[in-house]
Amino acid sequence: MDSDTAAHRKRALRAELRERRQNLTTTERAAATAGLTRHLVDLTTDLNARSVACFLSTTIEPDTRPFLNWAHAQGLRVLLPISRADGLLDWTTGDGETETEGLFGMPEAVGELLGPIAINDVDLIIVPAAAVDASGMRLGWGRGYFDKTLGSMEKCPPVYAVLFDGELVDEVPRERHDQPVDGVVTPTRIVQFT
Numbered sequence: 001m002d003s004d005t006a007a008h009r010k011r012a013l014r015a016e017l018r019e020r021r022q023n024l025t026t027t028e029r030a031a032a033t034a035g036l037t038r039h040l041v042d043l044t045t046d047l048n049a050r051s052v053a054c055f056l057s058t059t060i061e062p063d064t065r066p067f068l069n070w071a072h073a074q075g076l077r078v079l080l081p082i083s084r085a086d087g088l089l090d091w092t093t094g095d096g097e098t099e100t101e102g103l104f105g106m107p108e109a110v111g112e113l114l115g116p117i118a119i120n121d122v123d124l125i126i127v128p129a130a131a132v133d134a135s136g137m138r139l140g141w142g143r144g145y146f147d148k149t150l151g152s153m154e155k156c157p158p159v160y161a162v163l164f165d166g167e168l169v170d171e172v173p174r175e176r177h178d179q180p181v182d183g184v185v186t187p188t189r190i191v192q193f194t
Contacts, residue, residue, distance in 0.1 A: 009173035010139060017130045017167060021060040024164070032164055033063040035187030040067040040126065040162075043183075043190055044076070047158060049123035051077035053091065056099060056107040061128055062162045062187070079122055080109035081145070089149050091118040104143065119149060122157055127181065129161035131169050136180040136193035139172040150179040158182045160190075 024032070044052060052071060057064045071078050082090040083103040094109025102108035119125065127146045131139045138161050140146055150159060161181045165188050183192040 006173040006175050014130050032187040036062045037066040039185045039190050041070055047124055051122040052124045053079040053119050053122045054126040055081055055128050062164055082108050087148055088116050089145050124157055125159045127161050129163055131167045131172050132161050132184050133169050133172045137172050137174050138181045147177050147179045160185050
């Protein structure tokens with residue numbers, strides 16, 4: 001598939017998934033948050049992770065804040081991404097409470113910047129996604145921040161994408177720069193790709 005075709009298919013799939021997410025009810029979101037948090041806690045515990053990199057979710061993404069609150073309460077080192085204009089991610093530990101609006105209107109933690117390579121020392125990386133396919137290929141939201149980060153790491157810990165149920169699909173359009181994930185966490189299950 002050529003790059004123009006893949007880019008067009010990505011935009012169409014993102015629009016469909018964004019609309020589906022916007023149509024979730026408050027009750028559906030609350031149930032999804034509870035299940036997602038339970039599975040993220042289980043994954044972190046099963047991997048014996050003492051440090052995680054995770055994102056602050058937007059209003060249409062599965063809510064990561066209850067998991068982040070749990071991680072802080074357990075004394076885990078939590079790195080949160082800060083978008084940079086050059087397309088890379090900085091990282092901060094933040095305080096788990098204070099947020100600001102970053103580039104592109106994304107929620108970001110407030111804290112000392114640790115630099116792009118700080119993520120190299122975590123035990124688990126949790127990334128946003130619009131969808132993931134059966135082979136573990138991730139479709140992000142189109143900025144490329146996490147693809148660049150994951151693609152630049154020499155040694156990468158397990159990487160799991162967070163999705164709503166129904167966003168694990170047969171196939172996502174892919175381009176050369178796209179990076180796969182090791183698994184997905186949804187409100188009802190954890191899926192690990194081999």
